[in-house]
Amino acid sequence: MPSLVHHMLLLPSALLALSVSHALGAVLETRQSNSTTVPAPIAIAPDENWDGIDGAWSSFTLRVGTPQQIVRTLVSFTAYQTWVVFPAGCEAAASQSSCAQSRGGVFNQSASSTFDRIGIYDLWIEANLGYDGNAIYGNDTVGLGGIGENGPTLENTIVGGFAVDDFYLGVFGVNPKPTNFTSFNEPSPSYMTLLREQNYIPSISAAYTAGAQYRFTGVLASLTLGGYDESKFVANDVDFAFAADNERNTVVAIQSIVTPSQIESSPVGTELLPAPVYAFIDNTVPQIWLPLEACLAFEAEFGLVYDNATELYLVNSTLHQDLTTRNPNITFTLGQGLSGGSTVQIALPYAAFDLTAQSPYQGLANTSYYFPLRRAANDTQYTLGRTFLQEAYFSVNWDTARFNVSQCSWDQNAQQHLVALPSVSEDNSSSSGTPNASSPSSNSLGAGAIAGIVVGAVAAIALLIGLGVWYVRRRSRAAKTAEREKLGEDEEVDVPPREPEHTVGEPVGGEPTGREATVFLKAELEGSSPLPPANNRDSDNTRLLSSSHGSGLPGTPGTLEAPSTQGYFGPGGSSSASPTTPSGGEGTHSSTQSGSGRNSRSILSPLSPSEASEADSRERHVYEMPGDMPTIKEKDGRVLSEKEAIAHRERVYNGVDSAPTSAVAVNEGVREPRRVNPEDVVRADTHAGAEERNANMHRAFSFEDRKDESSGELYE
Known part of the structure; x- marks a missing residue:
């Protein structure tokens, strides 16, 4: 019972601690609890070159092969392999070294000891836009970033080497789709998949802006794997779902393309998308x-x-000057x-x-300005390429099949702030996984959620406390009821008729005390049956040691009129259901029944037989300690409290003269310490076999007064 109550009282505190810790620590929960398994996103630093023959693009450095060969590539969210330019791609150039430099460097497979050739296969992607070519594929080691940048390095990744002009620079593919060279049963994992499997990134996701x-003075590209850079865009709440075609899954609806009108009187912009x-x-x-x-509307x-x-x-230069002077904005509305x-x-x-386009792009002989707009033959060619991503921040989470497009933020003083995108295993309930208006705090709880948790916790705690209090009270009432019922049964069996009402000034022995408070006699607790007192003078003070033959006083406990039942000491014995209540300094013993017959012995007296059963069922020697009963403290006319009345009745009806014999007892209410002489201690079992006892010896070691009543103590 106490253990159960204790645990119930501890439960609300535990729930409150759990609720508060959950509400306040939700933002850090993933990182703190899985700090060894969930890594942070990786920001791949671009190199400081602007490469390309179809424009100036910010590129990224890769380390390929063993020993490492440095190449510069462009990022592709469509490609799922790493492509590099083979030396054959510059064989026809007037200057192979200049060609290799313009193409971001070349990779010599023969110089790599770890290149494991697979075969020649088509490049495949962008075939719908007219891009064509093939490559020699193999497995090799690829590291992200330049030498000393400590980017992740993976072994046995797919590398394709090409020499065609359609893809002028190498390509670093971040799409997680596997490559199937022979059959769909033996796919080769992509670079992104290997990064996730080897615990380099928290999810298969990436974010990019082209720079x-x-x-x-030139803003370089930004590439984050496993998350996004919050400092690079203006957040919005538009979340896009993947399209059904896995070859073209990041599809958006272009609802309108508008440019401001050249007519000053017309505030309505010109619609460029019919x-x-x-x-x-x-x-x-x-x-x-x-x-x-x-395209005709643009023209x-x-x-x-x-x-x-x-x-x-x-x-041409004239149109270029006019457009530069006009500097029109073109706004794309996406949904x-x-x-x-x-x-x-x-x-x-x-x-x-x-x-600016350069030779040999699209067969150009000379360098020329150009407007990066292409005529699409059908809807499979509608595409927003790197030109669009100069001003747009693009993030994709392949784990949740969601992506986001946001306006770039142009703040030179903004500090990089990487945010992880969740994987499916970390956030099954997330339908987003891309940055939006609430993304910076997507791992945190809103104020309403926190308030709800706290209110719920408080309500639960209040309910549990109420149940605990009800349970404790219920058990307490049940225990008290059982105790009262038990005491009631005992009184019906053991308690003799109550004596008439009398006053404190009229003690049982007939000697006045000077007290006038009215009290009621308490039935004497059931005791043993010593031999009758030697003379009548002691009869009034021997109530504690009542005889089985009766004391000769009407209504005295222990007389033949008192009922008795069979107890623990054999046939004819009686039992006591309730022990006497100890008072300070009284040394009260447990009350039990005495045997019937002439040779019955008292088990209440300190001279009780040694065969009496102890509480722990072990035989022990019982020693009687000499002493007397303390006198009642004068209450100066106040009504006695219940406790004081009980103590007084114990003294009076157990045969102790309550007349104050000591100034200390009257004035202070405290007895002087009882002094015990070692030689006065008598073993009870030394008289166990005696048929009769000497009354004087009995009185010398019981709670009775000696014949010399003038003394304030039993022993000097």
């Missing part, structure tokens, strides 16, 4: 591919001229559907479209 050479379309976001290619009707608005030979919108719903707007300045 903008025209911003400030009808909404779905487009694929793909940073593998540089241009924006739109329907022919949209009419900006004076563009389409070159059929190169299939590019080449811009999940072709109309309605939540949308996000991405605004691009004209500088984002002011690109």
Whole structure:
């Protein structure tokens, strides 16, 4: 019972601690509890080069092979392999070294001791846009970042070497799809999958912006694996789901493309997209591919001229100057559907479209300005390429099949702030997994959630406390009821008739004490049966040692009129259901029954027989200690308390003269210490076999007064 109550009282505290710790520590819970298994996102530092023949693009350095060979590549969210340029790609160039430099460096497979050739296969991706070519594939070691940058390095990853011109620079693919060279039963994992399996990143996710050479002194690209950089974009609440085609899954609806009107009196912008379309976001290619009707609207608005030979919108110096002076903004409105719903707007300045193409791109003989807009033959070619991602921040979580597009933030003083995107195993309930208006605190609890948890915890604690108090009271009432019922049964069996009411000034022995408070006699607790007293003078003071033959006084406990039952000491014995209640200094013993008959012995007296059963069922020697009963303390006319009345009745009706014999007892209410002489201690069992006892010896070692009543103590 006490243990159960104790645990119940501890439960509310435990629940409160659990609730508070959960509410206040939810943000850090994943990192603290899984610090050894859940890593932080990786920010891949770009190199400081602007590469490409179709524009100036911020590239990333890779370390490939053994020993390491340095190559620069562009990032692709569509590719799922690492592509590098083989030396054969520069064999036809007038200067192979210049060609290798412009292509970001070449990789010599023969110089790598870890290159394990698989075979020649098509490049496959971007075939719908007219890109073609093949590559020699094999397994080799690939590390991210330049030498000394301590980027992750993986062994046995897929590397494809090509020599075609369609992909001029190498490609670092971050798509997690596996490569199936022979059959679908033996796929080769992608670089992103290996990073996640080897615990380099928290999830298969990535975020990217292409960088903008025209911003400030040139803002480099940003690539984060396993999360995103919060400092790079303006958050929004638009969350996109993957499309059904896994070859083109990051599809958005372009609801409108608008540029400000050149007519000053008309505040309405010019619509450059006649009808909404779905487009694929793909940073593998540089241009924006739109329907022919949209391209014609661009031509009419900006004076563009389409070159059929190169299939590019080449811009001469005059038009370039006019467009630079005008500096129009072009705003793309994106949504999940072709109309309605939540949308996000991405605004691009004209500088984002002011690109330069070089030979041999698209068969160009000379370097020329060009506007990165391409005519799409059908809806499978509608694409938003790297031009669009100069001003847009693009994050994809393949674990949750969600992605986000946000406007880039151009703050030179912003500090990098990486945020992990959750994996499926970490957040099954998450439908997002991409940055949005609430993403910076997506791992935290809102104020309403915290308040709800706290209120719920408090309510639960109050309920538990109430149940605990009710349970304790219920058990206490039940225990008290059982005790009262038990005491009631005992009184019916053992308690003799109550004596008439008398006053303290009229003691049982007939000697006045000077007290006038009215009290009621308490039935004497059942005791043993010593021999009758030697004379009548002691009869009034021997109530504690009542005889089985009766004391001769009417109503005295222990007389033949008192009922008795068979007790623990054999046939004819009686039992006592309740022990006497000890008072200070009285040395009260447990009350039991005495045997019937002439030779019955008292088991209440200190001279009781040795065969009496102890509480622990072991035989022990009983020693009687000499002493007397303390006298009642004068209450100065106050009504006695219940406790004091009980103590008084114990003294009076157990045969002790309550007349004050000591000034200390009267005035202080405290007895002087009882002095015990060792020689006065008598072993009770030494008289166990005696048929009769000497009354004087008995009185010398019981609670009775000696014949000399003038003394205030039993023993001097």
